[in-house]
Amino acid sequence: MPPATVHLVIPCFHESGRIGPFLTELCALMHELGGVTIQVVEDGSDAAETERMREIITPLCRHNEHLLPPLFLPQNLGKGGAVYAGWDQAPPVDWLAFVDADGSCSATEVANLIRRVRQQPVPLTAVFASRWDQTSSKVQRQWKRRLMGRIFGTLVATLLNIPIHDSQCGLKVVPRSAYLRIAPTLRIHGFAFDVELLAALHDSGCGFEEASIAWHETPGGHVHLIRDSIRMARDVLSIRKHRVKR
Ligand SMILES: Nc1nc2c(ncn2[C@@H]2O[C@H](COP(=O)(O)OP(=O)(O)OP(=O)(O)O)[C@@H](O)[C@H]2O)c(=O)[nH]1
Ligand SMILES: [Mg+2]
Structure with missing residues (x-):
């Protein structure tokens, strides 16, 4: 039987400085696996950046x-919008599936x-990659x-009553049939899209x-620890409110 097919999206916002080696390795490994298509989604970066990509x-x-061929979005939608x-x-x-562009999670993972x-x-x-194994030397x-990851994970699990430790890891694989049901x-x-995805x-x-996966943080991240954490916490509250109404 042929292997189950996978479409892997890489959301990118100003990633030309980081994506090259990771994408090259990913292409090689996915070719070996077979049955995987990869697509970069460029999320409305400026013209010079788009050209570099x-x-x-x-x-x-x-x-x-x-x-x-990459998908070039005309305006910035946010990570979730791009995925x-x-x-x-x-x-x-x-x-x-999606994976972050910076290679913090390797092509092997x-x-x-x-x-x-x-x-x-x-x-x-659905399978959500996780950096929860705090004792592991695999997670840097x-x-x-x-x-912040621990605090946010606890907030999500408590407010949504879902047993998850790391809702934010940048690698997830979801059955397409399940996604089609919940997409509307x-x-x-924004960055909390994975929380809503999980709840739905x-x-x-x-x-x-x-x-549990290995994770080697790559410098140059876009997430602003304080500003984005506040936005994400607000989004979690909004997800909770909508969920009660559903
Ligand atoms: N589409 C889109 N993607 C974004 C945006 N900001 C960041 N990303 C992508 O989201 C992914 C994760 O962003 P990172 O910059 O790696 O985040 P980080 O600050 O390193 O945070 P962690 O990786 O979780 O430790 C990358 O693929 C980014 O290109 C955005 O505004 N729009
Ligand atoms: Mg990162």
Whole structure:
């Protein structure tokens, strides 16, 4: 039987300085795996940045059939908006996935997670990569980010009553059938989009599991620890409110 198919989206906002080596390695490993299409979604960066991304991706597309032409969004939608734009235009695959552009989660970890979902029995379960294993030397993060991650994870689990430790890790794989069911209800397009995705999947009866992965934080991140944490906490409260109403 051919392996289950996967469409992997890479949301990008000003990533030309970080994406090259990661995308090259990802293309090679996904080619080995087979059945995986990759698409970069450029989320309305400025014209110069868009041009730099074109220069990096066009030659790679020539040599990698499974790397689809990038999607250039006319305006910045936020990380979640970019992921959903890619998923909404995906070919009819079994699984939808995204991974951060900076390579903090290596191409090898992406391949491992795809192998893992391919072994799943039906009904299919979403898999959220997780940096929760705090004792693990596999997870290298600044202490500030680790702490904020813990606080945010506890907030999400408590306010939404969902047993999750790390809702924000930049690698997730979701059954496409489950996404299509919930897509019309998704409203959050910023960094807290994964929380809403999680709650909607959970409420629709799609199971999820956390998979511990290696994570080596790459410098140059876009998330502003204080400003974005406040926005994200607000979004979690809004997700909770809407959930009660549903
Ligand atoms: N589409 C979109 N993607 C964004 C935006 N900001 C960041 N991203 C993407 O979201 C992903 C994660 O952003 P990072 O900059 O790696 O975040 P970080 O500050 O390193 O935070 P962690 O990786 O969680 O430790 C990357 O692929 C970014 O390109 C945005 O405004 N729009
Ligand atoms: Mg990062």
